[in-house]
Amino acid sequence: MTTTILYVCVTCRGTPPVDAPANLRPGARLLAEVERRLAADGDKSIDVVPANCLSNCPRACSAAVSGSGKWTYVIGDLDPDRHAGDIIDFARQHRAHEQGVPEWRDRPEHVRKHTIARVPPVKPAAPSQEQS
């Protein structure tokens, strides 16, 4: 099974934007809560990666779930006090699905209603014809 990456935007100021030191921004708090929950579960199956701006500022906080050969999903309108569990659940569903496209009805309600975009997988480059 390929690695599933959960990117969490740590520069997100939330909606409406709050003025807070970098480590107390809503995005940074969302990252901390995701990491705390996964550690509490002993779950090392999701690779949590902080990101500097996912360009979804009008609908912050933001996270994205991706993996080699799989669809990428961007989720928005995330509240660090309410939605950390939802994006963890979605990342686990994404990991379990071969193409990274969990059944719609199974996805957390927040994910169903606040998916910002999705992008097909980048196909691996074709082997060079020069190789034997």
Add this chain to the structure above:
Amino acid sequence: MTTTILYVCVTCRGTPPVDAPANLRPGARLLAEVERRLAADGDKSIDVVPANCLSNCPRACSAAVSGSGKWTYVIGDLDPDRHAGDIIDFARQHRAHEQGVPEWRDRPEHVRKHTIARVPPVKPAAPSQEQS
């Protein structure tokens, strides 16, 4: 240089949504115009791929630019009669930049103002330890 992929959502009905046969939907018209322009330029450097829904319906039409080891960008609010050139220009800039992050000031105005989201590259999986 790695392949640059320009995904164009062919199911987009535009904003506000129009009722049209599949091949005349705004998304399908955007794809046709992108392909027509690249063919006219003799440009085969961009791999144009039709996509079925990029989940950006409220801000359709939609396209995404991606490439192995590069950032992915989703662009919205695209009008097939006005913005085919903008996403081609952005795809060429993305192709020319090692990380797929063209200089902000160089990007087409529509791309600067209507970027829906961006996602970091998926790192290639580490080589299996089982391989010799």
